[in-house]
Amino acid sequence: MKLISYLLHICEEQTLNPGWRLAIPQDIKMGLASKRKGRWRYRCWQKLFLALIGFPLAAGVLLVFVAIFRAVFVHQQTQSVLHILNNQVVDKIDESQIMQRAERLAGALKIPSVSYATDNQEKEALLQLHQYLETNFPLIHSASFIKKEVINTYSLLYTVEGTTKGKLPYLFASHLDVVPVDPSTWEVPPFGGKIVNRTYIYGRGAIDDKSGVLGIMEAVEYIIQMGQRPQRTFFMAFGHDEEISGKRGAHELAKILQARGVNRLDFVLDEGFPLSKGLIPGTDKHIAMVGISEKGTVTLELSVTGNPGHSSFPPAESAIGILAAAVARLEENPQPSLLGKGPESATFKYLAPHVSFFYRLLYNNLWLFSGLMAREMERVPLTNAFVRTTTAITVFHGGIKDNVVPPSAKAVINHRVHPSQTVTEVIAYDREIISDPRVRIQVKTSREAHPISPFGLDCIPFQMVIVSIKQVFTDAVVVPAVFIANTDTRWYLSFTTNLYRFLPTVVAPEDVNRYHGNNERISIKHYHEAVNFYYRIIKNADMLTDQVPSSTINNGDQEL
Numbered sequence: 001m002k003l004i005s006y007l008l009h010i011c012e013e014q015t016l017n018p019g020w021r022l023a024i025p026q027d028i029k030m031g032l033a034s035k036r037k038g039r040w041r042y043r044c045w046q047k048l049f050l051a052l053i054g055f056p057l058a059a060g061v062l063l064v065f066v067a068i069f070r071a072v073f074v075h076q077q078t079q080s081v082l083h084i085l086n087n088q089v090v091d092k093i094d095e096s097q098i099m100q101r102a103e104r105l106a107g108a109l110k111i112p113s114v115s116y117a118t119d120n121q122e123k124e125a126l127l128q129l130h131q132y133l134e135t136n137f138p139l140i141h142s143a144s145f146i147k148k149e150v151i152n153t154y155s156l157l158y159t160v161e162g163t164t165k166g167k168l169p170y171l172f173a174s175h176l177d178v179v180p181v182d183p184s185t186w187e188v189p190p191f192g193g194k195i196v197n198r199t200y201i202y203g204r205g206a207i208d209d210k211s212g213v214l215g216i217m218e219a220v221e222y223i224i225q226m227g228q229r230p231q232r233t234f235f236m237a238f239g240h241d242e243e244i245s246g247k248r249g250a251h252e253l254a255k256i257l258q259a260r261g262v263n264r265l266d267f268v269l270d271e272g273f274p275l276s277k278g279l280i281p282g283t284d285k286h287i288a289m290v291g292i293s294e295k296g297t298v299t300l301e302l303s304v305t306g307n308p309g310h311s312s313f314p315p316a317e318s319a320i321g322i323l324a325a326a327v328a329r330l331e332e333n334p335q336p337s338l339l340g341k342g343p344e345s346a347t348f349k350y351l352a353p354h355v356s357f358f359y360r361l362l363y364n365n366l367w368l369f370s371g372l373m374a375r376e377m378e379r380v381p382l383t384n385a386f387v388r389t390t391t392a393i394t395v396f397h398g399g400i401k402d403n404v405v406p407p408s409a410k411a412v413i414n415h416r417v418h419p420s421q422t423v424t425e426v427i428a429y430d431r432e433i434i435s436d437p438r439v440r441i442q443v444k445t446s447r448e449a450h451p452i453s454p455f456g457l458d459c460i461p462f463q464m465v466i467v468s469i470k471q472v473f474t475d476a477v478v479v480p481a482v483f484i485a486n487t488d489t490r491w492y493l494s495f496t497t498n499l500y501r502f503l504p505t506v507v508a509p510e511d512v513n514r515y516h517g518n519n520e521r522i523s524i525k526h527y528h529e530a531v532n533f534y535y536r537i538i539k540n541a542d543m544l545t546d547q548v549p550s551s552t553i554n555n556g557d558q559e560l
């Protein structure tokens, strides 16, 4: 209002004294001068109106027009390889052995191949799992074109030699280990491998990630059972310590591949998000988010050193108090919203054609609505993870005795770094927020977010993954996304830019907490779909072998 009053004042001044614009000659008659003064007043008000209302209104109308235009006219993608893959008879694995396959997975879930910490794993169980796979997949283990190798004692590498030479091989990654359990909080024994009501297979690893390992093997076993052999060479790389970094498993698997001259892969497919419903507003379809990048991570140790003393005459501020204030500031001031600045803008562009008009308006116009959407998404921890680098205070230590002022306090902060931010930027932000030189910040571990894998129309592996998903999950909307957790893919970054993370099973919203949680389970129906997905990947990869060249390396964001 102050601004408007000021402008009105200027306008009146200008009307009365317009000399700085146009000097009125002295010899003009008083009548003419009065008329002119009226015109000046009119023009000035006209300009004021345009400045205050007209231009902003026009800009607003233009923004709304552009937003609606983008919402209406940005259509669903036509996929370049779709016509090749769709001109085929899409065969799937027969359902006659569905229960046997479920029982084989249940049997693997009985083996407690737990990773507790580095150098603390159930190693006997890992060897038992090797034996179990050998016994239960006899065709794979006797096929002349499949070589099995045990890497670093506990990981497995299978090389499936295709019939066609000269094409880049690809790699399926999965892991043999699982996270620990607290059996007292489970309704079924976590390593009981129980099938309930012929519907669900329960057990630690049912989703993460024994359904991956056995799902891939079931697909290959079926192909051999049908008297077939894949055309393209591929690897099945099963690490044994993904849950505790993958350093001894996938890292060693990658080194072995390099040592034998396998420096390039067409694509890598690892675990990732499952299909979900209800997470994205505006659609009731299943959403398949294929991970095209993975968040980075940085773990910081914050410490404060104080003067120890008797608690009967404590200092005004203790080490615990100073540190507590610092971590509280970090929680109160989350890292900045980056919605729309990273790959998630592609997620929403791909979603846009499949949602109601209101949400299409939002999703196609992140440049305008990212602030609004970020505020909504940050209300839920899971969607907040897409918006920004997250901040988790995971450890807090301080104090040694009831009546002693503590000599020091320590806290650990675990950030998951958004692909649009660097580790250095994250730490700099923390320093600014803490703004207390008494708090020492040390980096324990850090890793930048993964590069963004290509996901455009010209990226054949990505399009092939999309088609394979749709062949199995026919109502699914497939979108590129940032994977918010970590996988073994980091060890394969140098082999290809085409790294994709996807778990081919449906997880209902109420089942999300079973991930690394209690009562982990997979339905028999969804496990069958997972096996079918891996089967379709092998078939589609073979089909593209003869008809299109190996993958191109190009991020096709501009083609969205």
Ligand SMILES: [Zn+2]
Pocket: 175, 208, 209, 242, 271
């Ligand atoms: Zn996993």
